[in-house]
Amino acid sequence: MLTFTVEKTDSLARLGRMLLPHGTVSTPCFMPVGTQGTVKTLTPVEIAEAGAEIIVCNTYHLYLRPGHKRIQAAGGLSKFMGWNRPILTDSGGFQVYSLASMTRVTDEGAEFQSHVDGSRHMFTPELVVEIQEALGSDIAMCLDECPPYPVNRPVAENAAARTSLWAGRCSAARQPGTNLFGIVQGATYPDLREQSAKSLVALGLPGYAIGGLCLGEPSAVTYDMVGLVAALLPADRPRYLMGAGYPEDIIASVRLGVDMFDCVLPTRNGRTGTAFTSLGRVVIRNAKHADDPAPLDEACDCYACRTFSRAYLRHLFVVGESLGPRLLTLHNVRFFQRLMLGIRTAIEQGTFESWSSDFLARYQANTEPAQPE
């Protein structure tokens, strides 16, 4: 079961608390991504120490390997991966379209070929709910159809309609107690977004996600769509913007009333050597860091910043040592949790606008360009 309470607002920004089977989550929250049942390079203890209260895992990946029945037999995903806290599972719809090949989508479901071994599978709305229930997810997502950006109107219309159809079937299939979120589609067409939101709200689900954004469209368009949809969603249910990870986008969306975020950005960029810091992005391989005794971020309290110089971190990346990706991932995950803590504190104090301006002024002043190859 899910209980969501908005404890404070600052204009449209909301400070909230979400009670889930495996624990409580303060919102606005950022959920690190642990696609295959592990937030890449990190232990569950490190994820918790970084301040994360909920993570996102992936139905498509875990269904293929090791298999949801195996995880169910092991006592559920939280127990299997040693993370005794809330987990949201994405439905796998996005991965079916982006990773699998030979995907054929009909109203029945999405038929696809595994990216692992080429075997054929069919995801129906009912099956993805069943898989997520087997995993023991605290929050399960409906199967959706997520077209790429840009997409023409007939395709967007069809995908949004099918997503709503499937949401109804997911809702009908779920066990009592399964916290199922609907996903608003409609690409960048305001009237389709509105239709999609209204049809999902009619299902009375415990929470709603905004999907099909952060796919390369201009930020102004993203924010228009987020604002439009958020205003149509019920005030007493959590709102989740899928795939938003840049601090600018998170802050802009909190301002529009979004409560939950996830993105691979902190973990993926950490592995490739880009750190998010209070003074902007740092590309650790850049030669300017070769003799720098300073930590990644003077303002950060993570183990990497408390222990190592930029010079050492750069050395690890230059010589290809896996401790480098691990330490930058740890730092980035902590950075995003500190960002959310800053946001929550500002909402609590009614200073979200000024806090955001200050944060972004520092953050955007010093960001380094990526290293030229």
Added chain:
Amino acid sequence: MLTFTVEKTDSLARLGRMLLPHGTVSTPCFMPVGTQGTVKTLTPVEIAEAGAEIIVCNTYHLYLRPGHKRIQAAGGLSKFMGWNRPILTDSGGFQVYSLASMTRVTDEGAEFQSHVDGSRHMFTPELVVEIQEALGSDIAMCLDECPPYPVNRPVAENAAARTSLWAGRCSAARQPGTNLFGIVQGATYPDLREQSAKSLVALGLPGYAIGGLCLGEPSAVTYDMVGLVAALLPADRPRYLMGAGYPEDIIASVRLGVDMFDCVLPTRNGRTGTAFTSLGRVVIRNAKHADDPAPLDEACDCYACRTFSRAYLRHLFVVGESLGPRLLTLHNVRFFQRLMLGIRTAIEQGTFESWSSDFLARYQANTEPAQPE
């Protein structure tokens, strides 16, 4: 400076204590390998928590990247890598022969081409001492010439003679306070080993290593050579068998009076999915572990064993997640430290022989074959 005290003996096995600039080391000890200034996948905190008191880094690698002068400017290797404890640096001789190409060895030194960028360099006995002093090593190793196994007598004789010649030059070049160990060579020829040991002992160095073994020769030959050399080394100096990593070899060599060991085995095997356990080696990818809720080793107190099932660890390896290599490395490093603790406790109690028999009977009964490809 180095102070070594033998506190207890059990036949030839010795319980000792070595005081070094960065701390105290209980012997017999196993030194995890941190070639490039990092024990692969692990943080310094994890290495210390596993019980290691000293690690081995590599002169050849650190000279090439990031450069010993850069590390010196950063305050020395211990500070640079966040390991505020003792470090032994290998001289790089072995790596020059095994990794670099176009190596040309004369009495002057070893000329080689970097495996990183093909640049040409020359290691002389004086330079490798200078590099290790710049790194701030607690123990520096002489430049040696280490022929492969098998090797004919003239080559072995020549290499041993040159190693002794170089040891004299290393000793003459060192600063007061540099703890320089000589390396006994002589391949599998008893008389060459004897000559080599005697010529090094004449230099009055603070410690001695036995090099050129554990290169594929039969175990009986290894033990013959170790026993022969150990008996010729002064009782009041630490003895270091280079590259010995199998528990059987460590136990056999402690029995012959060896005090220090290093090997890539725990870290390398951890990364490739083989765990050392009290009941033998476990190949985690094997299908038999797919649903096994048991930890790697019921007898182990490491974080991996306290937290995760074999089923989960296998999943991490099957899907290629770097947390898998990290957790098995952590476990293996802890396994070897627990092994050494067991050895030290047994010597202390005068039960080394019976402890060894019991340990090996359990350890050798259940070792799994490597997974067939």
